[in-house]
Amino acid sequence: MTPFDYLASARRTISIESEAVTQCLLQLDDQFSRACELILSAQGRVIVTGMGKSGHIGRKIAATLASTGTPAFFVHPGEASHGDLGMITHSDVVVALSNSGESAEIVTIIPSIKRVGARLIAMTGNIESFLAKSGDALLNCSVPQEACSLNLAPTSSTTVQLVMGDALAIALMEAKGFSAEDFAFSHPGGSLGKRLLLTVGSIMHTGEALPIVADTTPLRDVLVTMTEKKLGLAIVVGQDHTFTGVFTDGDLRRVLDQPENPLTRPIKDIIKGGGTAISDTQLAAEALYIMEQKKITNLIILNDDKTPRGVIHLHDLLQAGIA
Numbered sequence: 001m002t003p004f005d006y007l008a009s010a011r012r013t014i015s016i017e018s019e020a021v022t023q024c025l026l027q028l029d030d031q032f033s034r035a036c037e038l039i040l041s042a043q044g045r046v047i048v049t050g051m052g053k054s055g056h057i058g059r060k061i062a063a064t065l066a067s068t069g070t071p072a073f074f075v076h077p078g079e080a081s082h083g084d085l086g087m088i089t090h091s092d093v094v095v096a097l098s099n100s101g102e103s104a105e106i107v108t109i110i111p112s113i114k115r116v117g118a119r120l121i122a123m124t125g126n127i128e129s130f131l132a133k134s135g136d137a138l139l140n141c142s143v144p145q146e147a148c149s150l151n152l153a154p155t156s157s158t159t160v161q162l163v164m165g166d167a168l169a170i171a172l173m174e175a176k177g178f179s180a181e182d183f184a185f186s187h188p189g190g191s192l193g194k195r196l197l198l199t200v201g202s203i204m205h206t207g208e209a210l211p212i213v214a215d216t217t218p219l220r221d222v223l224v225t226m227t228e229k230k231l232g233l234a235i236v237v238g239q240d241h242t243f244t245g246v247f248t249d250g251d252l253r254r255v256l257d258q259p260e261n262p263l264t265r266p267i268k269d270i271i272k273g274g275g276t277a278i279s280d281t282q283l284a285a286e287a288l289y290i291m292e293q294k295k296i297t298n299l300i301i302l303n304d305d306k307t308p309r310g311v312i313h314l315h316d317l318l319q320a321g322i323a
Helices: 006-026 030-041 053-067 104-116 130-134 156-176 180-185 191-197 219-229 249-256 284-294 314-319
Strands: 046-050 072-074 093-098 119-124 137-140 212-214 233-237 243-248 298-302 308-313
Touching: 006 156, 030 093, 030 119, 030 137, 030 156, 046 053, 046 104, 053 072, 053 093, 053 156, 093 104, 093 156, 104 119, 104 130, 119 130, 119 156, 212 219, 219 233, 219 249, 233 308, 243 249, 243 298, 284 298, 284 314, 308 314
Parallel strands: 046 072, 046 093, 093 119, 119 137, 212 233
Antiparallel strands: 233 243, 298 308
């Protein structure tokens, strides 16, 4: 069996598709702006449709639009002609994908799209096709050749469709001023959503869970409190209940290395003050950043009068999926 050069094949495919994307960039024109303006001015949603491989790309484009602030969904053109056209209203914009521009399922539903009054954006590789000539805006996705050695399998053409769809989604996102916080609201279950939405106040320990001790408390009693609360630290307060510092498991190891017995000493004679405070409205991701920078495992949350309100531990961030 003659050895096959897999790497040469891969390089050829990537090179052809890269050239196709470069050509897409060069042939971009005012029709792209027209497509964006149609969508931005529409009162309804974006309906994406496409058959076969174009349909797979269309589903991805619809998902990208929806997640970047442009309400969109995918309608299969075959199902559209059997009732799903009822999903399209005069307030909507339809983005139809077909490399040939003559896909029977797409051509069949174009008159109905026009009749209902929806605007049509044609995304095709054939600018002389029925789809291209029917569109209110034309996104030219023509390519010199498919990466398939037979020039048959949709490869370069679908790559260009995908790139064009991404360009459309990002242009609309930027035009709307869509922010990272907006993105997070549509991705609340993902790690990005957690980083942009979860606040310290949502996961901090409060009330009876706080290991608060007076600064006159002997170290041995402080250790009892630390053991009971299981947070690896004690929050030390003065006579007016204001925060004066923390005592951690790491501090304990350092104290026990000293020659004198520290267990009967009041905690105020042992701690060196310190402890880092943070607002409960700050993002949990900010808390993680502070811990990493300061090489600490906990942060104190204070009220306006400097009394302890809560505490957040590195383990809390791990459990919340932030770290």
